Amino acid sequence: MSNLRKRKRILTIVGARPQFVKAAAVTRCLRLHADETLVHTGQHYDNNMSDVFFDELGIPFPNYNLDIGSGLHGAQTGAMLKALEEILLKETPDCVLVYGDTNSTLAGALAATKLHFPVAHVEAGLRSFNRWMPEEINRVLTDHIADTLFCPSETAITNLNNEGIFNGVHFIGDVMFEALMDARIKAEQYSTILSQLHLETGKFILATVHRAENTDDPDKIKRLIKSLAILSRQTPVVFPIHPRTKKQLMREGSVDEAVNLHILDPVGYLDMVHLEESASAILTDSGGIQKEAFWLKVPCVTLREETEWVETVQQGWNTLAGTDIDKIVQHALQPSKPNHHLDVYKGEGSVRRLIEILC
Ligand code: UD1
Ligand code: UDP
Numbered sequence: 001m002s003n004l005r006k007r008k009r010i011l012t013i014v015g016a017r018p019q020f021v022k023a024a025a026v027t028r029c030l031r032l033h034a035d036e037t038l039v040h041t042g043q044h045y046d047n048n049m050s051d052v053f054f055d056e057l058g059i060p061f062p063n064y065n066l067d068i069g070s071g072l073h074g075a076q077t078g079a080m081l082k083a084l085e086e087i088l089l090k091e092t093p094d095c096v097l098v099y100g101d102t103n104s105t106l107a108g109a110l111a112a113t114k115l116h117f118p119v120a121h122v123e124a125g126l127r128s129f130n131r132w133m134p135e136e137i138n139r140v141l142t143d144h145i146a147d148t149l150f151c152p153s154e155t156a157i158t159n160l161n162n163e164g165i166f167n168g169v170h171f172i173g174d175v176m177f178e179a180l181m182d183a184r185i186k187a188e189q190y191s192t193i194l195s196q197l198h199l200e201t202g203k204f205i206l207a208t209v210h211r212a213e214n215t216d217d218p219d220k221i222k223r224l225i226k227s228l229a230i231l232s233r234q235t236p237v238v239f240p241i242h243p244r245t246k247k248q249l250m251r252e253g254s255v256d257e258a259v260n261l262h263i264l265d266p267v268g269y270l271d272m273v274h275l276e277e278s279a280s281a282i283l284t285d286s287g288g289i290q291k292e293a294f295w296l297k298v299p300c301v302t303l304r305e306e307t308e309w310v311e312t313v314q315q316g317w318n319t320l321a322g323t324d325i326d327k328i329v330q331h332a333l334q335p336s337k338p339n340h341h342l343d344v345y346k347g348e349g350s351v352r353r354l355i356e357i358l359c
Contacts, residue, residue, distance in 0.1 A: 008034045008359050011093035011117075013084065015041030015068075015104025017049055018288045021269060022099045022122060024057035025179035029351050031060075033359040037091055041080050041104040042067040046243060052268040056186075057179065073103060073134060080107035088115050095120055095358065098142065101135040101287075105142050113145040120358055122175060124149035125156025126287075126308040133213060135287075150175075150354055152345055155310055172354050177347020180292055183273045191274035197238065197262055199278070205231055205332055206279040208286050209303060210242035218252045220323040224303060225249065227328040228283075229257040234333065236260040238275055240267045281335040283328065290318055291345065299335030301328055311344040 010030065014023050023038075030036055040062035044050045053059065066083040068076060080103065088096070088111055096112035098105045099122045109119045124143050128136050143149060143165060151157050152174035160169050194201065207228055214220045228237050241249070241263055255261055267275070273292070276282060282293045285303040290312055293300035300318040312318035316338035321327040 005359075008094040009037070009091070010034045010095050010097050010358065011037045011039060011088065011091055011112075012097040013039045013041065013104060013108035014062075014099060015043035015080075016100075016102045017044050017053065017266075018286075019099040019102065019104065020050070020053035020057065020059060021179045021288065022175050024053070024059050025175045025177075025182075025351055026097075026122070026354060027059055029355055030358075033355055036060075037064075037093065038062045039084065039087060039108075040065045041084075041107065042069055043076065043080075043102060043104045045069055046266075048266045048268065049243065056268050056270050057183070077103045077107050080104060081111050084108060084111035085115065088112060088117060093117055095148075097122065097358070098146075099123060101126065101139040101142070103134070103138065106138040109142040109145050118147040119145060120148035120150065121146040122150045122354065123152055123156075124169070125151045125153075125158075125160040127156075127159045128306050128308050130213075130306055133211070148357065150357070152350070153309075153311060154344070170353070170357055171346075172357070173346030173348070173350030174291065175347070175350045175354065176288060176291060177295055177345060178351050179269075180273060180295055181347075183269050184277065184296075187270040187274040187277070191270045193267065193271040193274055194278060197236075199236060199238070201278040202280050204236040204238055204279055205281050205283060206275050207237055207239045207283040208242065208289055209239075209245050209284070211285040211304065212244070214285050214303060214323065215242075215245050215248045221245075221248050221252050223323040223325050224328075225255060226257070227323075227325045227332075228261055229255055229259075230325065230329050231332055232258045232261040235280070236262065238262045238264065238279070240264045240272070240275075242266060281332050283332055294318065294341075295345075295347065297337075297341060299331075299337050301331045301335070303328065311342075315340065315342060315344075317341070 095118045098108040148168045281299045283301045294312045305322045319331045
């Protein structure tokens with residue numbers, strides 16, 4: 001970070017919704033200390049899955065958009081690898097920065113390491129220990145080829161150590177926290193989603209579902225939708241729906257039993273944060289939303305059998321309900337709200353710590 005040192009040239013790769021949120025927190029500060037080239041793989045491309053985050057969070061326009069779009073894992077990751085290789089050879093960065101666990105993360109890390117560009121991974125060390133999840137494969141592979149591993153929790157460091165990874169491992173805390181705190185203030189000012197939907201603070205449930213393990217299993221998606229329909233007979237349920245889930249719902253789901261179920265297109269980050277903060281409980285299979293619920297002290301019911309964010313469960317703010325209808329309904333209507341809240345993810349200062357190490 002010293003002014004005497006030459007500014008580093010960092011090439012950042014993003015592609016999916018959660019990466020825009022994480023990069024938003026880092027980019028602004030990073031550009032004060034380094035020269036950043038931003039590459040968008042185009043994995044997410046709908047306006048409400050991509051552009052809205054750049055606009056609302058003030059993320060700089062990407063220097064490259066690869067427009068890769070959707071596809072099978074091999075085709076999508078392969079197309080990204082090919083396009084990224086050309087850009088890396090042209091840009092010759094000092095370091096390649098990747099976030100999270102998507103196909104864009106793995107493609108970025110793999111393309112860079114094959115060309116001997118150092119790789120830094122934000123959100124390293126997370127594990128579900130479920131190799132059926134494409135994200136788990138992406139995380140494990142990325143961590144094993146990364147040179148610098150930025151961990152958001154002590155558990156993440158232990159996970160890496162257990163896999164023999166010790167060098168370049170840093171506990172910096174979770175960078176999503178700073179994005180959330182910024183957005184929370186803006187959301188208070190600008191979001192009108194509650195009045196648009198005629199909702200009152202503390203009197204509705206927010207739900208999201210997008211994990212392949214849920215959407216692509218007809219029984220699971222049916223049980224999840226049935227749970228939301230049952231709940232909607234007692235309290236309004238707001239369900240901003242990921243395009244993957246929308247497709248599956250059209251094939252498998254029936255919302256006939258629902259009464260007060262607001263099915264929306266994906267919402268922008270400010271509306272999302274406002275909904276999260278105002279909900280009585282959040283039902284989700286999202287990684288990012290489990291943490292946001294924890295930070296906002298809103299009880300969370302996770303629609304999965306396991307989580308990478310084990311601390312949220314240990315502290316009693318999060319309950320794993322899988323796709324068990326009775327469990328989901330019970331925990332959503334009588335959510336656990338402990339009176340303690342330990343700041344395990346040390347979000348505040350995480351961006352500064354990242355930049356001190358990277359630059
Ligand atoms: C991806 C990540 C997942 C992450 C999620 C965040 C992988 C393997 N998965 O899952 O880890 O939690 O992003 O949201 O990288 N689609 C659209 N418009 C878009 C984007 C996607 O319609 O802008 C539809 C397409 O039909 C596509 C499907 O959604 O086939 C899935 O998109 P994809 O990017 O492959 O995976 P996600 O489920 O979004
Ligand atoms: N999000 C959003 N609008 C939505 C759904 C999610 O802004 O309609 C935000 C959410 O608040 C979080 C991020 O997107 O910051 C998480 O993305 P997602 O759940 O798609 O991915 P995951 O975190 O599971 O990888």
